[in-house]
Amino acid sequence: MKILIVEDEPQMLENMRQSLEKEHYNVEAVSNFKSALERIGVYNYDCILLDIGLPDGNGLELLKQLKKMNKTGGVIIVSAKDSLDDRLNGLDLGADDYLPKPFHMAELHARVKAVMRRRNFEGNKIVEIGNVLINLESRSVQIEGEEIVFNRKEYDILMYLITNKTRLVTKAALAEHVWGDHIDQADSFDFIYSQMKNLRKKLENATINVEAVYGVGYKLQIS
Structure with missing residues (x-):
């Protein structure tokens, strides 16, 4: 955050x-x-x-x-x-x-x-969305009861998408929020793509997934 x-x-x-x-x-x-x-x-x-x-x-x-x-x-x-x-x-x-x-x-x-x-x-320390369980205190994520290890940026991206789950998140907004104002110095968003690729792979067995909206950004989908 x-x-x-x-x-x-x-x-x-x-x-x-x-x-x-x-x-x-x-x-x-x-x-x-x-x-x-x-x-x-x-x-x-x-x-x-x-x-x-x-x-x-x-x-x-x-x-x-x-x-x-x-x-x-x-x-x-x-x-x-x-x-x-x-x-x-x-x-x-x-x-x-x-x-x-x-x-x-x-x-x-x-x-x-x-x-x-x-x-x-809403004051909860545990966030449950579909079959994904997130402990906000330990920053741990479980899918179907199995703990999945996320790196810091993957976790930050996931939480930003969850807190904005009703919205389309632009690449610029995601980059600025997760990487900070130093993002102004970046030439492209390629670093987001690699983190997002890894995140989506780790969510393969989850009932949530990240939908890419071509040319705009990303949106969290819940099945």
Whole structure:
């Protein structure tokens, strides 16, 4: 899943980034209001970790912008400001949670997982779709009771398709979401094709499959 960190304290930002990347999240980070506004205007995120006190603006204004843009990702306010007014304002503006500094990284991980489960899977830790069983905590996948080993990108592609199972996912959207904003430097989408080929092979015995829509992208099919 894709996370944006908006944090102006360099050491805190780097600690959060490294900790979340170890949990296999696709993490991007910015340290000011202007950069954050640019990012949310161009990209979509599953979860945004948002500091309120930014050097060039108030993080709560970003929440207002997210609402105007109809962005559907989760937001956790991560801030040293722990007044009741800050909490209430943030929640009123659409934030999902409020985590005051200082905090343990384990608590941050737990909050992020909880927000994503609520947003995408109605709070469940286990996702069952057809004969496929996915444990969100261990990132393990079973088909007909047999565990199938997916690499990190195959798993990320599968989960992105599942969370967008009613939509046609473009190659560009899939690449940007799973590989991050560095995708802008890619010359082609050939790397997606190889990952998708492996993913479809591993889903041969599943009651879900990935349909390629020529020239556009992919859509999850459930039989």
